[in-house]
Amino acid sequence: MDHIRYSNRRFAEVLGISPRELSEPQYSLKDLAEMRQKLGRLPPRRPLRKQLFLNFKGGTGKTSVSTAYAFRLAEMGHRVLVIDLDSQGHASKCLGVSGEEAEKTLFDAIIKKTPIEHVIVKTGMPGLDLVPSNLTMSTIDLSLMPLAAREFRLRNVLKEVESAYDYAILDAPPSFGLLNLNALMAAHDLFVPVLADFLSFHGLKLLFETVQGLEEDLEHVLDHIFIVINAYNQTYKIAKEAKEALEKHYPEFLLKQVIRQCTKFAQASSEGIPIFAYDPESKGAHDIQAVLDEVRERIGAPVRLKAVESA
Ligand SMILES: Nc1ncnc2c1ncn2[C@@H]1O[C@H](COP(=O)(O)OP(=O)(O)O)[C@@H](O)[C@H]1O
Ligand SMILES: [Mg+2]
Numbered sequence: 001m002d003h004i005r006y007s008n009r010r011f012a013e014v015l016g017i018s019p020r021e022l023s024e025p026q027y028s029l030k031d032l033a034e035m036r037q038k039l040g041r042l043p044p045r046r047p048l049r050k051q052l053f054l055n056f057k058g059g060t061g062k063t064s065v066s067t068a069y070a071f072r073l074a075e076m077g078h079r080v081l082v083i084d085l086d087s088q089g090h091a092s093k094c095l096g097v098s099g100e101e102a103e104k105t106l107f108d109a110i111i112k113k114t115p116i117e118h119v120i121v122k123t124g125m126p127g128l129d130l131v132p133s134n135l136t137m138s139t140i141d142l143s144l145m146p147l148a149a150r151e152f153r154l155r156n157v158l159k160e161v162e163s164a165y166d167y168a169i170l171d172a173p174p175s176f177g178l179l180n181l182n183a184l185m186a187a188h189d190l191f192v193p194v195l196a197d198f199l200s201f202h203g204l205k206l207l208f209e210t211v212q213g214l215e216e217d218l219e220h221v222l223d224h225i226f227i228v229i230n231a232y233n234q235t236y237k238i239a240k241e242a243k244e245a246l247e248k249h250y251p252e253f254l255l256k257q258v259i260r261q262c263t264k265f266a267q268a269s270s271e272g273i274p275i276f277a278y279d280p281e282s283k284g285a286h287d288i289q290a291v292l293d294e295v296r297e298r299i300g301a302p303v304r305l306k307a308v309e310s311a
Contacts, residue, residue, distance in 0.1 A: 001096040001124025004029055004277045014075055015041060033126035036077050043077045050158060050168045052187035057203040058174035061193040061230035064265045067094040068288045070169040071274035074128035078166040081120065084133035085183055086173035092132040095123045096272035102132035110153045110182070111143045116160045141177040151218060154182035176206070184214055189224040189299070194246070196229050196239035204250070224298060225253045228291055232258040257294050259287040
């Protein structure tokens, strides 16, 4: 992400200042952190909020949405840790880090009890750190099996970084096993990206049964569940029908904001650049910002940063 540059106008917009206050034509991610510090435009620190992006179905946008969401939080000045739970390492890639080259993954922290600070790597975005993933993560369910307190390992590991970050964003693989159970046990909020098709329905039913099981058997109650429709194309009749069905069956969980179909996601991830940096004017970036606003309103955090508002 080192080569990312903000235009003068976008840089001002992100900081909530006037472009007239800026002298350079372009700015880097590092400049953003420095300028934010200098201007004192930092959001208030908050207790670590752990948010999990999970759906047992693959290809619904867990990785695209979670990494964009996390990048945007960091851009707004929050301290964010992304945890890549998928052995494919796509979240790592979307944030410009090669998972294959990572020396350590969450496997080391959870199974071998390596302190998590030795696993965390920096991304090119100040304030956005990553627990990378690669194929060594693929056997983690098996390794968790014989361990004591095997459902609580991730929750305990994250206690080590409770004061270092405002948000932990977890990007889950589309599987149904002990690692994802750990992720659910660690999370405050569950985000479920779905496609507006009827196949997504079966997955949702299973997911809700699992969450209900956690409440009954392990006494873990999630604070919020947000279902977010992704890659929405309103010109498709089937998409509109699926959306109506979701509105009918999951009214209390479904976010009003949908994320529209947007080809920029694929282009951005292939370059290892989050969509907000690749094209902040794109439909995808716009919709994820609106999702973020809706979620913060529901959770009770200020919708916009105070400093930005008063600018
Ligand atoms: N809103 C969207 N519009 C168009 N394509 C999308 C959108 N969100 C994700 N995609 C694409 O869909 C594919 C699967 O997305 P991904 O985030 O990897 O899903 P998951 O992590 O759930 O498997 C990727 O090729 C991605 O670029
Ligand atoms: Mg994924």
